[in-house]
Amino acid sequence: MLEEIKDLELLSTCHAEDKFHDECGVFGIFLNEYEDDCEAARTTFYGLYALQHRGQESAGIAVSNGHEIQLHKGMGLITEVIKPDHIKKLKGRLSIGHVRYSTTGMSNVVNTQPLVFHYLNGMLALAHNGNLVNTVELRKRLATYGSVFQTTSDTEVVANLLARYSQDNKIEDALARCIMDAKGAFALLIMTEDRLVGVRDPMGIRPLCIGELNGNYILASESAALDTVGATLIRDVNPGEIVVIDQDGLHSRQVIDSPRRAHCIFEYIYFARPDSTIDQVNVYQARREMGRQLARECNIDADMVISVPDSGTSSALGYAEEAGLPFEEGLMKNRYVGRTFIQPTQKMRELGVKLKLNAIEEVVCGKRIIMVDDSIVRGTTSKKIVQMLREAGATEVHMVVASPPTRFPCYYGIDTSRREELIASTMDETEIEKFIGADSLHYLSMEAMFAAMKSSEDTFCSACFSGKYPMEIET
Numbered sequence: 001m002l003e004e005i006k007d008l009e010l011l012s013t014c015h016a017e018d019k020f021h022d023e024c025g026v027f028g029i030f031l032n033e034y035e036d037d038c039e040a041a042r043t044t045f046y047g048l049y050a051l052q053h054r055g056q057e058s059a060g061i062a063v064s065n066g067h068e069i070q071l072h073k074g075m076g077l078i079t080e081v082i083k084p085d086h087i088k089k090l091k092g093r094l095s096i097g098h099v100r101y102s103t104t105g106m107s108n109v110v111n112t113q114p115l116v117f118h119y120l121n122g123m124l125a126l127a128h129n130g131n132l133v134n135t136v137e138l139r140k141r142l143a144t145y146g147s148v149f150q151t152t153s154d155t156e157v158v159a160n161l162l163a164r165y166s167q168d169n170k171i172e173d174a175l176a177r178c179i180m181d182a183k184g185a186f187a188l189l190i191m192t193e194d195r196l197v198g199v200r201d202p203m204g205i206r207p208l209c210i211g212e213l214n215g216n217y218i219l220a221s222e223s224a225a226l227d228t229v230g231a232t233l234i235r236d237v238n239p240g241e242i243v244v245i246d247q248d249g250l251h252s253r254q255v256i257d258s259p260r261r262a263h264c265i266f267e268y269i270y271f272a273r274p275d276s277t278i279d280q281v282n283v284y285q286a287r288r289e290m291g292r293q294l295a296r297e298c299n300i301d302a303d304m305v306i307s308v309p310d311s312g313t314s315s316a317l318g319y320a321e322e323a324g325l326p327f328e329e330g331l332m333k334n335r336y337v338g339r340t341f342i343q344p345t346q347k348m349r350e351l352g353v354k355l356k357l358n359a360i361e362e363v364v365c366g367k368r369i370i371m372v373d374d375s376i377v378r379g380t381t382s383k384k385i386v387q388m389l390r391e392a393g394a395t396e397v398h399m400v401v402a403s404p405p406t407r408f409p410c411y412y413g414i415d416t417s418r419r420e421e422l423i424a425s426t427m428d429e430t431e432i433e434k435f436i437g438a439d440s441l442h443y444l445s446m447e448a449m450f451a452a453m454k455s456s457e458d459t460f461c462s463a464c465f466s467g468k469y470p471m472e473i474e475t
């Protein structure tokens, strides 16, 4: 029986495995006004619940009661890790939480977050979304000062830097020094016994926003988490800005003023929820516009547009609208699969798509289909879906992709495949079309992608398409 369950878990991962993975989601709240001692922990729980798509391997909540920090974390979804009895014990007016999908650092309980540690001036909790690109150098430097490391996560490197710089400084001063040293992509929440601090990397690669709920401040990876807890989006944390929230309110300090912005464009393509607004651009509207741009670039004679649910749907609607074709639900998704415990083999990945998606024969039979997906990573899932549509009677299947070919890995906190596993890095478009078995294949051009974002290339990181990384990578 156990083996059967493991096989099912393995199979269920297959569609998700053929996507880039966001690494983490963070949420933090400072309550001035509150009804009960568990309100901060409870609100953080619901905030993380809304951010679950950003990481499903582990979850945790840390709470401060003004004197000490308590923590509960573990492997699994937020609902598996944090039970009502845990919330009852997590008492205090400040809280930070984290959901994680590991990229750097092994996937085990030692690397779960928030990290909580004692330092000279008390206790600190840390929750990090992103990835530092100079951890080897920083670890070496810290080791010469006597630092020891318990985990393989780069968050611990930040913790050690903070501990070192906070000996004679307030935590925000220490953090200001810290972000001068740390290079990479980060949205970081830090909680002391009496303060909540947030910082975003100087180019704004990873998202972080500020919300307000009944006079209380919240920091979160995405605005959808603010909506979920009834809060209002105030603004994004600026790249290179530190925000400190204490009993006197919110204070801001612009530590680094980089002229280069590099917001991760993949947040808009796939990672973020469509109901989130990041850096003043709504994700749903961005995806829909990418679909419209795609329709302008393609000229396909077809009967209908369908999407690979759910991430392809907003772009498919935009495509259908622009092309003047009906949008239909040709593929149905099983919403209750998608977690991973076992690394699937390529063979199992190919077998597993049907567990996640099924074609609706009554919709697609005898029809010429335009199928919209957000991206192609390995191509194995696309191949299986094209085959599935043909078996359901589709007479033509044209695959259109609402992003350019993904050719390069990400070093900024996103779990991409190795370069040689990215189909577009080893095959040209004609070869990919043949591999997936589609009648035609079309990708969104870089120019059209930026036109959809109504912005220029130097506002975004788009390195997984172009190979032009906005900052140097440690080798």
Ligand code: SF4
Residues within 6 Å of the ligand: 020, 205, 263, 264, 265, 266, 267, 409, 410, 411, 412, 414, 461, 462, 463, 464, 465
């Ligand atoms: S390389 Fe791609 S996934 Fe990584 S930060 Fe840049 S745009 Fe985002």
